[in-house]
Amino acid sequence: MTNNEKNKFNNGQIDLVSFALCPYVQRAIIILDEKKIPHNRTYIDLSDKPDWFKAISPLGKVPLLQTEQGVLFESAVIGEYLDEVTTGSLHPTDPFEKARHRSWIEFGSTILASIAGLYSAPDAKTFREKRAVIIGKFEQLEAQLGDTDFFASNDFQFIDAVYGPIFRYFDTFELFISDNFFPSTPRVKKYRATLSRRPSVIQAVPENYQSRLIDFLIKKDSYLSQKIEQKAA
Ligand SMILES: N[C@@H](CCC(=O)N[C@@H](CS)C(=O)NCC(=O)O)C(=O)O
Incomplete structure (x- = not known):
């Protein structure tokens, strides 16, 4: 992957569907911030889930990452993806x-x-x-x-x-x-x-x-x- 491809989110084309109290959402937000990835956050009310959310969220859970390529769910998966498509992994190399x-x-x-x-x-x-x-x-x-x-x-x-x-x-x-x-x-x-x-x-x-x-x-x-x-x- 080239560096240009790696920094594919510089135009802020991603949206993190979030809930204010969710610790799993916080994981994704922290990775986004540590890796300086421009993004949008859409906060939803989990006690009154919008229909558009229900339609795209397989487990009905946040966080959900909407990208041009599609939707990702599960905080660990989202975090790993964000880490992989940007330069300088936050994981150890060994x-x-x-x-x-x-x-x-x-x-x-x-x-x-x-x-x-x-x-x-x-x-x-x-x-x-x-x-x-x-x-x-x-x-x-x-x-x-x-x-x-x-x-x-x-x-x-x-x-x-x-x-x-x-x-x-x-x-x-x-x-x-x-x-x-x-x-x-x-x-x-x-x-x-x-x-x-x-x-x-x-x-x-x-x-x-x-x-x-x-x-x-x-x-x-x-x-x-x-x-x-x-x-x-
Ligand atoms: N294993 C999931 C857990 C995510 C999760 O449990 N999110 C909660 C909020 S913290 C949720 O969306 N629950 C759905 C609900 O309350 O209906 C992850 O790591 O993303």
Whole structure:
């Protein structure tokens, strides 16, 4: 592929169909920003999906990337594509290392599922159980981290686009609960702080993200919802 072909998106011919709170959408937005790819974003309401979206989205999920060639879905696939068609891959070059990163990207998706379990937990006991699962996953992640700024490098890599959106949830949770999710994972804690300062990670959500997330959490009618309402009272 030539460099001209590689920078095929300089005219901004792509559109990322997005939802303001979606951590998978954030992954794609971070890659778009890190690779300086001009694009448009169309935000939709997942509780009232437009017909045009239903017509083009095989799984009814965001993110969705619309290009001149057609539609792509699944955040990992979208991210890999964007990385491939632009210069300078965000992945490591060594095949094993690249595969290892992809393994830990999958692991990141399981943390997102655990986070959904946490904010949906109906009572304190279930919340504590879900918290223990998340801490256990952070301990596994801790064992993968070295002394680099990001997951495995002092330069931002593809995998870092996955962990930024994960840690962002805790900025909101910590407003309402005093539980520490990082008591045994100093490297994860540092990784979180580094990612929270990364411009691509910061800009991956709309300005009203936190208030929208709080509204979303309140509607879960969960233990966390109660904590939020108690604080507001
Ligand atoms: N595996 C998918 C997950 C995407 C996903 O679950 N997106 C959620 C929003 S965060 C969605 O669109 N859900 C559909 C719905 O709520 O109806 C990916 O990586 O893109």
